Amino acid sequence: MALLRQVLGKRIREARERLRLTQQELADRVGLGAHQIVSQIEKGEREVKAWELARIAENLCQSVNELLAPELPPAPAVLWRDDPGAEAHALEARFVQRCREYGLLERLVEPRPATPLPEFRVDPSRISLQEADRLAQRTREALGLGSRPATSLVKILEADHRVKIWYESLGEAGSAASAAGDFGYAVLLNADHAPWRRNYSLAHELFHLLTWHSAQPELRDSQPERWSQVEKAAQAFASTLLLPTDSVATEFDSRVHDGKVRYADLVELARDFDVSTEALLWRLVRLGRFDEKEVQRVLNDPTFRKLDRQAMPEHWREPLIPPEAFVRLAFLAYQKGKISRTRLAGLLGTSLIDLEKTLARYGLQEAEDHEAAAAVA
């Protein structure tokens, strides 16, 4: 048992340090009072109560089971588009915890096998925008995204390829992240962004997932110049993926009259493809429909900005947190008796008293007859 205390203490210290928490900060969060108590626990000198361990685990974004395990799974790689600053470690730990919970639910529920994402090998120092375009076209075909890819991208990635898509409020300046680990692939999107900006971020992060093994995230810190090339390719990929050449060109050309296109038509076209007007206009530059100067002029024109803003509310969708796919999976695991109701409430971030209402937000209802079934011929 002394050995267990030492292993547990070491595990707690490592997890605390990863989160850049001081002993006093952890003591305050757990309600242990003085930092000396955390110090004693980490040295294996003090018995830990099960309830204390549960609180420590919660505050370190781990499960009790993980803290008690003799070995930890390898830490997943998380790739941020822009460094989220001081909050990075906490955000990352929470994101990884959610991904692991997602993975657990998949194991418990055993849904139909996932289709692996295509894997593209690229040379990070040489990747061109044309190559990124080609990858986007291949991806659109491989994933069956159709002519309006943004409208189906989330669902297809979640349902067919088990990409875990999570949302977190990261502020207006916050970006996005992708991750690969024992849970598979995952993407973190900024819940504060407009839906079309989230779509773009998702497409951008998808490029990193598809090229994960050749354009490795370690490059970001070790070779920033090569990485900047990869980032440009990811932007081009996102643009081409969400705005397919043929569909955009056809739709745009049909709106041109006497060599002009109305602002309202541009805004409507952007909403139709579920992308921002900026993304659409720059794509049209690449398709030779506008020159850069004209796009800059339009984007700076207050009349265009006003029209764009006016069209936003009716298309605005707040992401559900937790995401619907995760909640449905957790609910299924509960219905199958794989997780307890209290665990379900914990996963959904709600209380046992409010669980029913939380489920109702997702159109789910606890029923006594959920095991009723129809015979298949």
Place this chain on the structure above:
Amino acid sequence: MAYRKPKTTKPLRLLLDADVVIEAHRLGIWAALCNRAHIACPATVVHHEALFYSHDDCSVPPSIHLPSLAAKGAIEMLEATAEDAAIVRSKLADDVLEGLDPGESEALALLFVQKAADYRFCTGDRAAIHALALLGLSEQGISLEEALEAVGATKPLTRQFTKEYFREALREGQEHRLRELGLRDA
């Protein structure tokens, strides 16, 4: 609520899961249960106030504010240690443990290391009942329906709190135990 003479004079000792606390509260039988049986809760459940928080009321209903009830002696708080939890961890597979809330895991640990040997774990949760049977502790489980009968009270209950549901979940766990499913590899 209908009253009947209790079947036994020996006070029933119940170790309650959080879902039973809430169900008893919802049915208006919480006070009666506390008066007629010796009620205990795992410390993790007592300290986890967020479980009982109601957004509508912006608070935990006072009648099930477990820390206050424990302080007044109306319920007992039983504590397991991390070592006890590790013993249970050495028996159950990760996916079984990860399907439980820490309060349920603590209840199982208390029973398994015999710190609550004369208590019966009362829960309406299939995953928890299943784990109880996996640990060979079926005899120490009890449904809310049976507990209410034992203290001379009856109340229409949803299926998950009935004897039948409890028996089915136990049976499933016992079968898995025999087939060594859900147990940690030696």
